[in-house]
Each structure stands twice: as C-alpha cells, then as structure tokens.
Amino acid sequence: MSYSSAPTRRVTTATLASLRERGEPAVWITAYDYPTAVFADRAGADVLLVGDSAAMTMLGHENTTSITMEEMLVFTRAVCRGAKRALVVGDMPFLSYQASSARAILNAGAFVAAGCGAVKLEGGRRIAPRVRAIADAGIAVMGHVGLTPQSLGQLGGYRVQGKTLAAAERLLDDVLALQEAGAFAVLLEAMPAETAAFIRDRVDLLVYGIGAGPHVDGQLVIAHDVLGSFVGEIAPRFVRRYAEVGATIEQAIRAYAADVRALRFPAPEHCYPIDAVDAIELQAASRALIEVAS
Ligand code: KIV
Numbered sequence: 001m002s003y004s005s006a007p008t009r010r011v012t013t014a015t016l017a018s019l020r021e022r023g024e025p026a027v028w029i030t031a032y033d034y035p036t037a038v039f040a041d042r043a044g045a046d047v048l049l050v051g052d053s054a055a056m057t058m059l060g061h062e063n064t065t066s067i068t069m070e071e072m073l074v075f076t077r078a079v080c081r082g083a084k085r086a087l088v089v090g091d092m093p094f095l096s097y098q099a100s101s102a103r104a105i106l107n108a109g110a111f112v113a114a115g116c117g118a119v120k121l122e123g124g125r126r127i128a129p130r131v132r133a134i135a136d137a138g139i140a141v142m143g144h145v146g147l148t149p150q151s152l153g154q155l156g157g158y159r160v161q162g163k164t165l166a167a168a169e170r171l172l173d174d175v176l177a178l179q180e181a182g183a184f185a186v187l188l189e190a191m192p193a194e195t196a197a198f199i200r201d202r203v204d205l206l207v208y209g210i211g212a213g214p215h216v217d218g219q220l221v222i223a224h225d226v227l228g229s230f231v232g233e234i235a236p237r238f239v240r241r242y243a244e245v246g247a248t249i250e251q252a253i254r255a256y257a258a259d260v261r262a263l264r265f266p267a268p269e270h271c272y273p274i275d276a277v278d279a280i281e282l283q284a285a286s287r288a289l290i291e292v293a294s
Contacts (some may be wrong), residue, residue, distance in 0.1 A: 011046050011087040012117060013140050013184045016206055019046070019217070026218030028208060029226070032058050032075040036223055037082025048086045049120065049220060050076045052093045052150070056232060057224040064149045065094040069107055072096075073114050080115025089142070090116040094150045097121050101133035108134045108141065120187065122148040124174020128181040135182030143178035145171055146212065147190035158234065160211075162195035172199050179205045187220060188212040190236070211238035 009015075019026050031037045031048040040048055051057075054075050055067035076090050090111030097104035108119045118140035121127055127143070134141040146161040155161075162168045168191075175186050185206035188196050193213020200207040200216055209216035221239070224230035228244040259265035274282075 008085045010117070011085060013087070013206075016046070016087070016185070016217070020206060025216075026206075026208065028218055028220035030054075030057070030221070030223045031079045031082070032223075034078040034082040037079040037086075037088075040223070041083045041086050045086050046218070047089055047220075048079055048083050049089045050079050050091055050116070051222065052091045053222055055093075056234075057222065057230060060231070063152055065152075067093045069093060069096050069110065073110060076111060076114040076116060083115075087117045088115060089118045089120050090114065092119055092121045097127070097130045097134075101130055104130040105133055105137045105139075108139045109137065112139055118142060118184070120144055122150045124171070125177035128177040131178055131181040131183050140184050141182065142185040142187065142206075143175070143183045144187040144189065145174045145178075146188045158190070158236075160190050160192070162191035168195040168198050171195065172202055175199055175203050175205070175207075179203055185217075188216065190238070211236055 016026050026046045027044065028047040028049055029040050029045045030051040030053060031040050032050060032054040037048055050072065052064045052067050052072065054072065055061040055064045058075065059067065059071070061067065072090065072093050076088070080088050090108075092104070092107060092111070096107040104121075111119045119134065120142045121130060121134075122144045124143060124145045131141050131143060147155065147158060149158075152158070162171045171188075171191070178186055183205055185208060186203075188199065188207060188209045190211040191213075193215055196207070196209050196212035197215035206218075207216045208218045208220055210220040210222075222230070225236070225239040226242045227246075228241050229246040229249070231246065256265065
C-alpha cells in the first residue's frame with residue numbers, strides 16, 4: 001500500500017492554540033457558499049465563519065436578525081462541502097440560543113451535524129449559561145463581544161465599542177465570563193486596538209478581532225467587504241478592499257448582454273457541430289416546412 005499523498009490536516013481549535021503559541025496570527029474570513037469556501041480554503045484561510053452576516057451579504061436583509069436556522073444550515077452545508085482544511089465555524093443566528101439552553105444545544109448540534117468544528121454566539125456574561133451548556137454538550141463554542149449586530153437596537157447602531165477604561169473593563173468582564181463558561185475563543189468587534197490589547201493581556205482564551213486592531217490572535221474579515229461584492233451602504237473603517245468582484249460581475253454581464261443584443265453571441269465556436277450531410281438534410285427539411293406554410 002502506498003501512502004505517497006498525505007491527507008490535508010484539518011485545522012482544529014488545537015491548531016489555533018498552537019498558532020498562538022508560535023505568535024502566528026490565524027486568518028479568518030466569512031464564507032456562505034461552496035465556491036467561496038473552495039477558493040478561501042485553497043488560498044490558505046485557517047477558519048471559515050459561516051456568519052449570520054449572510055442575512056445581509058447573501059439575502060439582502062437590512063440587518064442580521066431575520067436569518068433563520070434553516071437558512072444558516074443551507075449556507076453551512078455548502079461551505080463544509082468546500083472546506084477541506086479550514087475549520088468551519090457556524091454562527092448561531094438570532095433567537096437560536098437565547099431562549100433556553102436546550103434549544104441552544106440542539107441548534108449548536110445542528111451546526112456540528114452540518115460539518116462545523118465550532119459555533120459562535122453573540123454576547124458575554126449574559127449568554128455565559130448558554131456557552132456552558134453548549135460546551136458541556138461537547139461542542140467547541142466561542143463568544144463575540146463589542147459590536148454585536150444581533151443587539152443593534154440596544155447598541156443604538158453600528159458604533160465603536162470600548163472607548164473608555166470603564167467600557168474596556170466591562171468588555172473584559174464579559175470575556176472572563178465566557179472563558180469561565182468554557183468558550184475556547186472570543187471575537188472582539190469594532191473597538192480601539194488598545195482596548196483589544198487590554199482584554200487579550202488579561203485572558204487565556206484565544207482572542208480574534210474584526211475591526212479590533214493588530215494585538216489579537218488573528219483577524220476576521222467579511223468576504224464581501226474585502227472582495228468588493230457587498231451591496232449596501234455600510235462601509236466600516238476597518239475594511240481593506242482586495243478586489244472589485246461586484247464591478248467585475250456587472251461589467252461581464254453588461255458585455256454579455258451587449259453581445260446577445262448585437263447577435264455576436266453565440267458565435268460558431270459556441271454551437272455544437274453536426275455532419276455536413278445531416279446539416280444539409282436539416283436545412284432542406286426546414287425550407288420544405290416554410291414552403292408548406294406559405
Ligand atoms: O456574521 C458575521 O459575519 C459576524 C461578523 C460580523 C463578526 O459575526
């Protein structure tokens with residue numbers, strides 16, 4: 001038996017811990033579909049987050065609160081089919097974990113059954129009992145504090161969080177509660193780099209950031225933000241654009257439409273060939289049909 005081609009080793013929470021030990025930042029990006037998962041996996045992303053931001057990026061909702069578990073699981077299964085190496089993290093949508101620990105465990109389990117290696121939920125101390133319940137069910141779970149889009153009404157909009165020492169201390173308290181409850185990691189969203197560093201220096205769990213500066217264990221970006229395919233008004237300061245996929249798609253479809261209207265597409269090379277004799281017979285039959293009709 002030959003063992004010439006080594007199988008791809010899946011990123012796990014242990015891999016993430018060893019990245020931190022080596023001082024190497026982990027690369028996170030959202031993915032919601034099969035092709036993006038394949039491309040991100042091939043590009044070497046360590047973690048694919050199937051974010052509830054799919055509500056906005058994929059479904060055109062105004063915010064993240066209207067996406068359902070069923071919709072999240074469709075996106076999640078597609079991403080899990082595409083990710084061969086990356087850890088896939090399922091983002092628990094609004095009301096999939098708040099009401100009871102039993103519901104939180106069942107919904108977290110549905111993400112695991114779909115192929116996820118971990119789940120994420122929003123909140124700190126107030127959702128710590130749910131984190132404990134999910135962790136006790138044997139599921140790797142992480143929290144998310146700072147700007148938490150599912151609580152947009154309470155936060156009063158997309159606002160930077162943790163801008164004072166008192167606010168940073170409240171965030172730290174939330175992260176410590178998550179750690180105590182068994183979370184393996186936390187995501188910090190939209191806060192000054194100093195606040196993120198203040199938190200990271202005082203906790204043991206892995207700390208990732210989106211819009212939280214460089215002093216964390218890795219960076220998350222929303223795929224549509226960096227690829228230039230988000231349709232909407234929100235343009236966070238922390239986004240760096242690496243492509244203009246939206247503009248490229250629009251340009252390509254304009255060119256296609258122009259070719260159809262000008263009869264330039266399809267061209268001969270896009271048509272299936274048949275034998276010359278058969279072509280002559282078909283053309284003759286068509287002519288005969290026209291003669292009978294006229
Ligand atoms: O849903 C998501 O993509 C997220 C990020 C905004 C952090 O949770």
